[in-house]
Every structure is written in C-alpha cells, then in structure tokens.
Amino acid sequence: MPFDRAFALSSVLLAATAFSGLVLAQSVPLWLALPTASILIISLFHAGGLLFLRRAIAQITVSTTLWNILLIGAFVILLIDLTVVSRDLLSAGIHFLVVLLSIKLLTLQQRRDYRHLYAISLMAILASAALTTEAWYVPVFLLYLLTAVWTLLLYHLTQAKSEVPAVIAPSSTAVCHTIFPSRVTHGFFWLTNGIAILAITLTLVIFFLIPRIGAGVLQKTTGQAVRTTGFSDRVDLGTIGSVKQDPQVVMRVELPDQSAVGKDHFYLRGLAYDQYNGQSWSHSGTSRRSLNLVADGTFLARPFGHRPSDGLPETIRQDILLETLDTAVLFAAPFAELVSGEFSALQADAMGGLHLLSPPSSRIRYSVTSHIPQIAAGERTASILAYPDSIRAHYLQVPPGTQQVADLAHRVIQQGATPFDQTLAIQQHLLENYRYSLESATVTLDHPLEEFLFTRKTGYCEHYATAMVVMLRTVGIPARLVTGFLATEWNEYGGYFTVRQRDAHAWVEVYFPHSGWITMDPTPTNNAGFATSRWEPLSRLAESVWLQWDRLFVHYSAKDQLAVVHGVREGSDVVRERTGRWVSSFTVPIRQALGRLLHKVRMFHPGMWGLVMGVIVVGLSSLLLILRDRIGFWATTYFLSTSHPQIAIAQLYTRMLRIVEQQGVNKPPTATASEFARLVEREWKSAGPLVAEVTALYHQGRFSRTPLTPSDLSRAMEQLGRLQSLTHPAR
Numbered sequence: 001m002p003f004d005r006a007f008a009l010s011s012v013l014l015a016a017t018a019f020s021g022l023v024l025a026q027s028v029p030l031w032l033a034l035p036t037a038s039i040l041i042i043s044l045f046h047a048g049g050l051l052f053l054r055r056a057i058a059q060i061t062v063s064t065t066l067w068n069i070l071l072i073g074a075f076v077i078l079l080i081d082l083t084v085v086s087r088d089l090l091s092a093g094i095h096f097l098v099v100l101l102s103i104k105l106l107t108l109q110q111r112r113d114y115r116h117l118y119a120i121s122l123m124a125i126l127a128s129a130a131l132t133t134e135a136w137y138v139p140v141f142l143l144y145l146l147t148a149v150w151t152l153l154l155y156h157l158t159q160a161k162s163e164v165p166a167v168i169a170p171s172s173t174a175v176c177h178t179i180f181p182s183r184v185t186h187g188f189f190w191l192t193n194g195i196a197i198l199a200i201t202l203t204l205v206i207f208f209l210i211p212r213i214g215a216g217v218l219q220k221t222t223g224q225a226v227r228t229t230g231f232s233d234r235v236d237l238g239t240i241g242s243v244k245q246d247p248q249v250v251m252r253v254e255l256p257d258q259s260a261v262g263k264d265h266f267y268l269r270g271l272a273y274d275q276y277n278g279q280s281w282s283h284s285g286t287s288r289r290s291l292n293l294v295a296d297g298t299f300l301a302r303p304f305g306h307r308p309s310d311g312l313p314e315t316i317r318q319d320i321l322l323e324t325l326d327t328a329v330l331f332a333a334p335f336a337e338l339v340s341g342e343f344s345a346l347q348a349d350a351m352g353g354l355h356l357l358s359p360p361s362s363r364i365r366y367s368v369t370s371h372i373p374q375i376a377a378g379e380r381t382a383s384i385l386a387y388p389d390s391i392r393a394h395y396l397q398v399p400p401g402t403q404q405v406a407d408l409a410h411r412v413i414q415q416g417a418t419p420f421d422q423t424l425a426i427q428q429h430l431l432e433n434y435r436y437s438l439e440s441a442t443v444t445l446d447h448p449l450e451e452f453l454f455t456r457k458t459g460y461c462e463h464y465a466t467a468m469v470v471m472l473r474t475v476g477i478p479a480r481l482v483t484g485f486l487a488t489e490w491n492e493y494g495g496y497f498t499v500r501q502r503d504a505h506a507w508v509e510v511y512f513p514h515s516g517w518i519t520m521d522p523t524p525t526n527n528a529g530f531a532t533s534r535w536e537p538l539s540r541l542a543e544s545v546w547l548q549w550d551r552l553f554v555h556y557s558a559k560d561q562l563a564v565v566h567g568v569r570e571g572s573d574v575v576r577e578r579t580g581r582w583v584s585s586f587t588v589p590i591r592q593a594l595g596r597l598l599h600k601v602r603m604f605h606p607g608m609w610g611l612v613m614g615v616i617v618v619g620l621s622s623l624l625l626i627l628r629d630r631i632g633f634w635a636t637t638y639f640l641s642t643s644h645p646q647i648a649i650a651q652l653y654t655r656m657l658r659i660v661e662q663q664g665v666n667k668p669p670t671a672t673a674s675e676f677a678r679l680v681e682r683e684w685k686s687a688g689p690l691v692a693e694v695t696a697l698y699h700q701g702r703f704s705r706t707p708l709t710p711s712d713l714s715r716a717m718e719q720l721g722r723l724q725s726l727t728h729p730a731r
C-alpha cells in the first residue's frame with residue numbers, strides 16, 4: 001500500500017478508535033452517534049482508495065469561509081446543548097468535541113487539518129478514560145496506541161517525502177527513492193509494530209510504577225443508583241417479594257481466607273427490626289453511635305448483644321465490591337467486628353446495622369471481618385433460660401389480636417423440652433407445612449400474617465420470618481426479623497459470590513443469653529430457580545475478569561504494588577515446582593498404563609494390535625452411548641455428594657418425582673413433600689416406604705441443621721434403584 005494512502009487510512013482509524021471510546025462510555029447520544037459513524041465510514045472508504053468517493057469529494061472545495069461557517073454552527077450546537085438538551089457542561093463539551101471531529105473529517109485536505117484531527121482524537125480518548133473504569137477500555141486504548149504509532153510515523157515519512165525538491169538530478173532521484181520508499185514494505189510493517197509493542201510495554205511499566213489515587217474527578221455515574229427494598233425504617237410484609245425477579249447485580253463478595261465456606265448459600269446482614277404492628281416492621285429507636293478507629297481506615301464494629309465464643313473465635317473475612325445503591329446501609333456476614341475501607345466515618349445502630357453517613361455516589365470496596373455466631377452446647381440442653389430485662393423489653397413485643405398465632409405456636413412446641421428444641425420445632429413446622437411463592441401479594445391486607453398462616457399457606461421470605469418471630473415471642477423466646485441478602489450464585493472462576501436484587505431476603509435472629517443472637521431461617525428453598533443458558537459459564541468467566549480488573553487496575557494502590565513485588569519474588573519457585581509435580585503426576589500413570597496395554601496386545605498378536613484397539617474403542621463408545629444418561633446422573637450426584645450434599649439430595653428427590661410420575665402418580669403443585677409422600681402411600685403402597693425414606697433425607701438435607709453424610713446419600717440412591725424396578729399395579 002502506498003504511504004499516502006496508508007497515512008490517510010491510519011489517520012481516520014485513529015479518529016474512529018477515539019470515537020468508539022466515547023460511544024462505549026455511553027457519552028454520545030444516538031442522534032449524534034449515527035451521523036458521526038456515517039461520516040467515519042465514508043472517510044474510511046475514501047482513504048482506502050474508493051474511486052467514485054475520491055472523485056466526488058475532490059469536487060468539494062472547502063474555503064476559509066465555509067470552515068468558519070461550520071465552526072460557528074458547532075458553537076451554536078454547543079450553546080443549544082448546554083441550555084436545552086443535556087444541560088450539563090461535561091456532556092455538552094463531549095458532544096461539541098464529536099461535532100468538531102465530524103467537521104474535521106469532512107474537511108481533511110491540508111496537513112494542518114490532520115494535526116487538528118490528531119488533537120481532537122487525543123482529547124476524545126482522554127475523555128473516555130475519565131468517563132469509565134470498565135475493562136473494555138483496555139483494548140480500545142491499546143488499539144489507539146497502535147494506530148497512533150503508525151499514524152505519527154507515516155505523518156513524518158510523508159512530510160519528508162513532500163519536502164524533496166521537485167527538480168533534481170537523475171542520480172539524486174535514485175538516492176531519494178532509497179531513503180523514502182514509496183510503499184509499506186515487510187520490514188517497515190514489522191519495525192512499526194515493534195515500536196508499538198515497545199510503547200505498550202512502556203505504558204504498562206508506567207502503569208505499575210504509578211498507583212492510582214482515585215477513579216478520576218471527571219468520572220460520571222452511568223446510571224441511577226440501584227433501588228433497594230427492605231432497608232429503610234419500615235418493612236411491609238410483601239415488599240421484598242417485589243424484587244425477587246430482578247437480576248441486577250448489587251454486590252460481589254470475595255472470601256479470601258475461607259476455602260471451606262459452603263458455596264451454596266451465604267448470608268449478608270443488613271438491618272434488624274424489633275417492632276411489629278400487625279402489618280409492618282420498624283425500629284424501636286433510630287439512634288446510632290459512631291464507630292471508633294482502631295487502625296488506619298479500620299473501624300471496630302462489635303454489635304450490642306454479641307457474646308464471644310468459648311475458646312478460639314471463628315471468624316470469616318469478606319472483600320465486598322458494593323454497587324451504587326440508594327441506601328446508606330453496609331452489608332456483611334453476621335456479625336461484623338472490623339470494617340475497613342475508605343470511609344471518613346461509619347455508624348452502627350443498636351441492633352448491629354452498619355451505616356454510611358449518606359448513600360454512596362459510586363461503587364465502593366470494603367473489607368469486613370465477621371464473627372460466626374455459634375450456640376453454646378449448654379444452651380442447647382438448658383430447660384430454662386434467664387433473659388436480661390433489656391432483651392425482654394424489646395424482643396417479646398407482639399401486636400394485639402395474635403391469640404390464634406399463639407395457640408398455633410403452643411401446639412407446635414408441645415414436644416420441645418428446651419427453648420432451643422422449641423425454636424427448632426417452630427422452624428421445622430414452617431419449613432414443612434408451607435409453600436414458597438412469589439404470587440402471594442399481602443401488602444394491602446389488614447392481617448397479612450394470619451392470612452399466610454391459616455388461609456393461603458404460601459408467601460415470601462418475610463412472611464416466614466415474621467411468622468417465626470411472632471410465634472417465638474408468644475412462647476417467651478426473644479427474636480427479631482433481619483433483612484439482607486442470601487447469596488447463592490457462586491462464581492467458581494473468580495472465587496466469589498455474585499449478589500443480585502433477587503437475592504434480597506429476610507430471616508430470623510433468636511437470642512440466647514450466653515451465645516447472643518443466632519441466625520435461623522424458616523423459609524423453604526425456592527425450587528423454581530432461574531433459567532440458565534449454555535453461555536452461563538462464559539458469562540461467569542467474563543464477570544470474574546471484570547472483578548479482577550476493578551480490584552487490580554481501577555483500585556490499584558501502593559499496597560497492591562508491594563504485594564505484586566513480593567508475590568512475584570516468592571511465588572515463582574513455588575509455581576515452577578507445582579507445575580512440574582502436576583505434569584509428572586498426570587502423565588506418568590497414563591504413559592505406564594498405555595505401555596502395559598500395548599505390550600500385552602503385541603504379545604497376543606504383533607500384527608493385530610491396531611484392529612484390537614479399534615474394536616475396544618468402538619465397544620467403549622457404544623457402551624457410553626447406551627448408558628450416557630444414567631452415568632451422567634450418577635457421576636454428577638457422586639461429585640455433588642462430597643462437595644454440595646444439599647444440591648445432591650435435591651437432584652435425587654427430583655429424579656424420584658420423575659420416576660413416580662412415569663408410573664402415573666403426579667405431584668400436585670400445591671402439595672408439600674410430606675403431603676406427596678402420603679399420597680404415594682395411598683395410591684402405590686409398595687413404593688410408599690421408598691418415597692418416604694427419600695423424602696425424609698430430602699428434609700434433613702435441605703432444612704435440618706444436621707448435614708447429610710455420604711452414606712445417607714448412598715442410601716437415597718439405593719432406594720431410587722429399588723423404586724425404578726417397581727411397577728404400579730394400575731399400569
């Protein structure tokens with residue numbers, strides 16, 4: 001390609017790259033982006049040598065008068081934008097910059113016009129850098145840097161070529177062609193790219209040497225704050241259910257020191273409520289205390305009612321990236337003891353809720369060290385517990401007219417000999433006899449709790465939590481309602497929980513004099529789930545990359561710089577050793593097994609080993625095709641039994657439902673698991689004991705505090721095998 005054409009093409013590409021940065025930063029409206037993109041496409045075709053465009057544009061003469069008219073028009077657009085359209089100086093300035101870019105592309109004739117284009121492009125790429133902290137900026141900036149190197153080199157080469165005298169001797173002409181080649185050669189191509197790579201490397205070095213001090217004063221908020229529900233001074237029954245279908249991300253929670261934490265669920269506490277008036281929950285007091293600094297940026301946040309465990313306390317650390325919310329509440333695993341972040345001040349209410357001074361204007365990152373609540377062994381078996389007067393005064397209040405609820409509570413706890421057993425009995429009653437539903441709107445009802453307990457028997461999480469708190473209080477056990485998030489979406493690539501609006505949740509905290517507040521959840525698992533696609537793993541991988549981008553690049557600090565240096569120095573030997581050990585452990589057994597197999601085949605018949613191997617491969621493939629469904633199910637269940645027993649028993653229970661339905665016994669949509677087991681007992685007696693045992697294990701795995709063991713899951717799989725061999729008499 002001739003230098004002149006390559007120079008024009010790279011100049012337009014430079015402008016297009018800078019413009020794409022502004023578009024991706026969502027700072028260019030559609031009415032301005034479409035004509036500018038059209039002008040860029042026409043300019044690219046013109047620079048690429050499209051003949052009819054070159055002839056058409058050659059007919060256009062741009063005089064000084066026309067340029068001045070276009071410039072005045074751009075200023076008029078700026079004034080209208082500033083006073084009528086956007087009414088924001090930053091937005092209007094960017095729009096003006098895009099208009100200038102379009103005008104300059106239409107008037108590219110002299111070399112000074114190209115210099116103006118480069119200046120406009122540089123301001124555009126800097127503006128997009130100030131407007132975003134997203135990871136997409138990396139490829140845009142690298143492309144801009146590569147194009148800029150090409151453009152500046154070609155600019156100087158074409159300038160030097162144009163400055164050669166027009167009348168020179170023939171011998172001098174040969175020398176001139178040696179110094180200034182007329183086309184982009186193979187050597188020139190690689191030399192230019194090498195310079196670009198060197199420039200990118202230098203940029204990365206500068207990036208590492210200069211830590212960030214903030215996200216940029218020009219950074220804008222790309223949208224309004226995420227609206228949250230259930231974190232104000234009042235919570236109505238039914239309000240949290242309104243966001244149960246919203247997939248918008250609220251926060252991401254990393255657990256750097258806790259590889260053994262369950263990946264199926266994780267509670268993030270927000271606010272607690274102690275007063276219930278029959279329709280809504282509220283705080284009895286709104287006073288807050290300022291937390292004390294114990295180190296640079298670290299606040300002591302031990303809540304009232306907290307009791308240290310006997311022996312070494314069990315703690316969990318969380319690194320939380322919180323999106324821009326419309327609430328000043330900070331979320332953490334119960335109960336937060338230390339909170340670290342770039343906060344000027346932090347407050348806590350009387351029930352352990354953490355508050356900023358005002359809702360954040362941008363996403364924030366903070367770390368929390370929480371104490372994991374554990375009930376003391378003595379309080380599990382104590383028949384009488386002595387509660388302090390302050391606890392009894394705040395956490396035994398019930399609204400008038402709850403006698404029907406109290407009667408139900410006393411019937412449920414008849415078999416409970418201790419307050420702990422009575423608490424478990426009420427929790428188990430709600431888990432087994434009611435159904436979770438997103439269609440139970442009770443906000444407008446006069447008695448939503450009674451409607452839930454005795455009429456509908458379906459509801460949201462706040463219905464279950466309210467029922468348990470009120471039932472406990474009617475039998476003299478202090479309890480309160482808590483709102484927050486129940487994280488269930490684990491990202492295996494990044495090692496963190498993704499928390500969405502639909503994860504908003506309400507649960508219960510029960511008070512024990514020595515142990516303090518213990519978390520309990522009476523809400524059944526929502527088995528409806530959410531549809532996933534085959535691209536879900538790629539989505540989680542991209543999200544984990546984005547999180548690392550935010551942590552390592554956007555919030556890169558001097559502390560991170562030192563950590564990188566120490567990590568590289570100390571980790572290189574470990575990585576080399578582990579890599580060699582892993583490769584050896586993986587390849588040596590395979591190589592030995594293949595060697596023994598081939599030796600035996602050759603000893604059997606040296607000329608037939610290829611045929612024998614082919615027959616073995618075909619036979620194994622046929623066997624896998626025949627048994628692939630069953631093998632896939634049992635293999636998945638075996639894997640989950642060691643890592644996620646709750647998910648494994650849920651899969652086994654679902655398979656049991658399919659087996660029974662194939663025999664003509666269908667589960668009604670409103671029936672609980674226990675009711676369905678009794679239905680099978682009536683309609684298919686031989687299958688009744690098998691279904692009952694699997695159902696009992698399902699209840700234990702999903703709702704009990706006693707975890708399932710691998711032998712329990714093996715027993716459930718054995719019962720499924722027996723159930724599959726049975727035939728319904730009516731079929």
